[in-house]
Amino acid sequence: MPIGITPLTDPDTTSSGYRLAWLAADAAGTPVGSAFLRVLTRTGQEHLAELEVRVHPAERRHGTGSLLLEAAVAAAREAGRRCVLAQTEADSPGDLFLPARGFRKVLTLTYARLPLARADLAALTGITERPHPGYRLASWAGTVPDDLAGTFAASRRAMDDMPMDDTDYGTVVWDVERVRSVAEAVAERGDLLHTVAAVDVSDGSIAGFSELVVPGDGTGDGQHYGTGVLPEHRGHGLGHWMKAESIRQARLGHPALAGLLTDTADSNRHMRAINDELGYIPTHRSAEYQLDL
Numbered sequence: 001m002p003i004g005i006t007p008l009t010d011p012d013t014t015s016s017g018y019r020l021a022w023l024a025a026d027a028a029g030t031p032v033g034s035a036f037l038r039v040l041t042r043t044g045q046e047h048l049a050e051l052e053v054r055v056h057p058a059e060r061r062h063g064t065g066s067l068l069l070e071a072a073v074a075a076a077r078e079a080g081r082r083c084v085l086a087q088t089e090a091d092s093p094g095d096l097f098l099p100a101r102g103f104r105k106v107l108t109l110t111y112a113r114l115p116l117a118r119a120d121l122a123a124l125t126g127i128t129e130r131p132h133p134g135y136r137l138a139s140w141a142g143t144v145p146d147d148l149a150g151t152f153a154a155s156r157r158a159m160d161d162m163p164m165d166d167t168d169y170g171t172v173v174w175d176v177e178r179v180r181s182v183a184e185a186v187a188e189r190g191d192l193l194h195t196v197a198a199v200d201v202s203d204g205s206i207a208g209f210s211e212l213v214v215p216g217d218g219t220g221d222g223q224h225y226g227t228g229v230l231p232e233h234r235g236h237g238l239g240h241w242m243k244a245e246s247i248r249q250a251r252l253g254h255p256a257l258a259g260l261l262t263d264t265a266d267s268n269r270h271m272r273a274i275n276d277e278l279g280y281i282p283t284h285r286s287a288e289y290q291l292d293l
Contacts, residue, residue: 035068047082103289106166112280158228190216207233
């Protein structure tokens with residue numbers, strides 16, 4: 001049965017990129033699959049597009065995925081992108097589909113969850129109260145306070161050397177406007193952004209940060225957005241310290257929250273060790289694939 005591919009109008013446009021979409025339908029007009037391509041436009045990532053292709057399980061192996069992929073890759077080329085990234089769960093059909101069509105595996109991620117009911121509040125408090133000479137903890141909800149905005153934006157370079165293996169991910173350029181826009185985007189969708197930072201007491205600058213997003217109703221699972229320490233401040237246990245404080249605050253501030261989710265590159269042994277020590281339990285793995293155009 002012939003498959004038709006229809007490009008759709010997607011209004012999902014942000015300061016970081018825009019999204020293109022395609023719908024696959026059979027001869028009767030029944031949808032059987034879709035593709036979304038996010039074309040990144042933020043400084044440092046103008047070469048990149050991110051792809052998601054989905055085909056109904058009953059409709060696989062009929063060429064639908066290939067047709068959707070061809071449409072999306074053609075659009076990425078037309079947009080002048082250098083590469084396309086796609087993520088799929090390990091050992092899933094996508095783990096076979098993507099390499100068969102020229103994508104190469106560039107990164108493996110492990111996902112983990114901390115059931116908050118198992119988080120030992122006394123142990124977390126002990127970690128966060130442990131002295132770290134030369135540093136203090138600061139925290140805020142929502143948008144960064146004005147007096148910390150500049151140094152917080154500068155601290156985002158802590159993620160520049162985050163292990164990304166062979167991924168051509170580029171370097172995200174951060175400024176005060178960008179960190180505020182991220183916080184505003186989280187708030188607009190009704191969620192809560194919590195940030196814990198390690199502050200260098202010698203000059204008041206932020207040495208590292210840990211971000212957590214909690215559903216607006218305070219139930220379900222929260223999602224860690226990232227934990228990073230500037231290279232010149234590493235080796236003092238700040239990542240462990242900040243993440244423990246983030247968990248402690250979630251436990252106290254959101255008693256109905258069920259758990260916290262995180263994902264870490266398999267090659268990021270340091271952060272995986274922190275997660276293990278704090279009680280995160282691996283749930284599944286995924287692979288990042290890249291097609292060079």
